[in-house]
Amino acid sequence: MFPRPFKSLPILLLACSFLPSSWSSAGAAEHGGLLLKGTPRETSWLVLESGKPGPVVLIVGGMHGNEPAGSRAAGQIMHWPIKRGKLVVLPRANATGLDAGIRYVPNSPGELRDLNRNFPKTGEKNEARGDLAREIWTLAKRFEPDWVLDLHEGSDFHQINRKSVGSSIIPTKGEGMDEAVADALRAVNRTIEDPRKKLVRLRYPVNGSLARAAHERLGAVSMILETTVKDQPLSLRIRQHRLMVHAILGRLGMSGKDVPPLAPYKADGSGPLRIAIYDAGGTGRTSARSLEVALAPMGKTLVRRIGPPEIRAGQLSRFDLVVFPGGSGSRQAAALEKTGREKVRRFVEEGGGYLGVCAGSYLAARNYDWSLKIVDGRTVDTRNGHWRRGRGTVKMELTEKGRLILGDYPEQVDVRYANGPIFAPAQDDAIEDFQALAHFRTELAENGARVGAMIDTPAILSGNLGKGRVLCISPHPESTKALHGMVRRAALWLGKGN
Numbered sequence: 001m002f003p004r005p006f007k008s009l010p011i012l013l014l015a016c017s018f019l020p021s022s023w024s025s026a027g028a029a030e031h032g033g034l035l036l037k038g039t040p041r042e043t044s045w046l047v048l049e050s051g052k053p054g055p056v057v058l059i060v061g062g063m064h065g066n067e068p069a070g071s072r073a074a075g076q077i078m079h080w081p082i083k084r085g086k087l088v089v090l091p092r093a094n095a096t097g098l099d100a101g102i103r104y105v106p107n108s109p110g111e112l113r114d115l116n117r118n119f120p121k122t123g124e125k126n127e128a129r130g131d132l133a134r135e136i137w138t139l140a141k142r143f144e145p146d147w148v149l150d151l152h153e154g155s156d157f158h159q160i161n162r163k164s165v166g167s168s169i170i171p172t173k174g175e176g177m178d179e180a181v182a183d184a185l186r187a188v189n190r191t192i193e194d195p196r197k198k199l200v201r202l203r204y205p206v207n208g209s210l211a212r213a214a215h216e217r218l219g220a221v222s223m224i225l226e227t228t229v230k231d232q233p234l235s236l237r238i239r240q241h242r243l244m245v246h247a248i249l250g251r252l253g254m255s256g257k258d259v260p261p262l263a264p265y266k267a268d269g270s271g272p273l274r275i276a277i278y279d280a281g282g283t284g285r286t287s288a289r290s291l292e293v294a295l296a297p298m299g300k301t302l303v304r305r306i307g308p309p310e311i312r313a314g315q316l317s318r319f320d321l322v323v324f325p326g327g328s329g330s331r332q333a334a335a336l337e338k339t340g341r342e343k344v345r346r347f348v349e350e351g352g353g354y355l356g357v358c359a360g361s362y363l364a365a366r367n368y369d370w371s372l373k374i375v376d377g378r379t380v381d382t383r384n385g386h387w388r389r390g391r392g393t394v395k396m397e398l399t400e401k402g403r404l405i406l407g408d409y410p411e412q413v414d415v416r417y418a419n420g421p422i423f424a425p426a427q428d429d430a431i432e433d434f435q436a437l438a439h440f441r442t443e444l445a446e447n448g449a450r451v452g453a454m455i456d457t458p459a460i461l462s463g464n465l466g467k468g469r470v471l472c473i474s475p476h477p478e479s480t481k482a483l484h485g486m487v488r489r490a491a492l493w494l495g496k497g498n
Contacts, residue, residue, distance in 0.1 A: 050083060058149070070150075073245070119133055140218060170203070171201065415483060421474050
């Protein structure tokens, strides 16, 4: 079945989700609109038309607000090139829930709070309950999709904890379903080493879900795709959704063999500042999220979480800068592997920006076998555990150049410190000398660390490598709201290095 003709609506542009029309897929037309326009629950949808006959596929993400991977994956999928048919994408179904980080629709009555239980139920009236579910259901009926892919996340791995549906595909019935599910499972499971964490096929979707209603009421071939939140970085979960959707679209003849990139190339040098934030092995539990929060008010930006597989595959070429957060520099290096580290270094040499915070600064340093060696700085006083200088508040002072780049902050500011590197010049003739943008004026010296070694050393430094810029921050300005502007100014400065 194919939808009836309809009138085009304007595209809504959102930081981190949508891209300007100059970034659209070649040979495709985009149009879209808003659900619940002008209300607190307003959310956008987009249609990508190939111009050639083929299936209509509805992709929905963010039905539950505490399941962000599906929403972010949908926001990337919506700009994939398609060879035939049409994609209808609703990336942030429960926008207010996503913003709040909660499963349910905020400020809804108890019986309506779970959005994915509010669609027409088996044997009941063909009506959705609640304003948001009704709008989504109207959108589905308007386009009469042949396929519906609803992207979710579970709390645990189903093979380990049968009470959770995490890491599974929950399909309806329909022509081509068995083959599509098999393709999706094959594509994602080949990337998972632990057999207990591989995705499995489960039975029919829950009553009241969009997938079940679309199958029973609209005749769509529907499924719920579930990743697992537990102990897995967001970039990995997003990747799993992309792999599954790509395999299904390939089965339908809508996509090519290669998995599309995280972000399109800029067609004319315009568009948002493109920021990749590393969030995988060696990253602290909340480090990537804290940096995202600090960067969020920048407005015209495209932020993507990224992991070692994307970096090793050359995806950094799609971005203006990469951010490596706090955690463990050596573990980040190990996760990247030699190929990934070479890709990061080449990205900077060719004009990309690099922002390292704490562990990300250790990773950038010159003096470790595993480090990137992209800044002419070496760490000092790190033997016998002395790098564990402590955690707490210290004072730092920006230099004149630091205030030009990072903002005109007072002479000394309080900043959170957590075992960040103490830098000294590495005196490597092959790398341009770094410039201090801020100095520590007080210190922590616990666990046998040498007293006085930290005071007046660079807290923030910058350097150049090839055509690119590097900025290393030893402490954590992203942990203090008053210093978030410093992080944003750093990103803007690095992004202008191209």
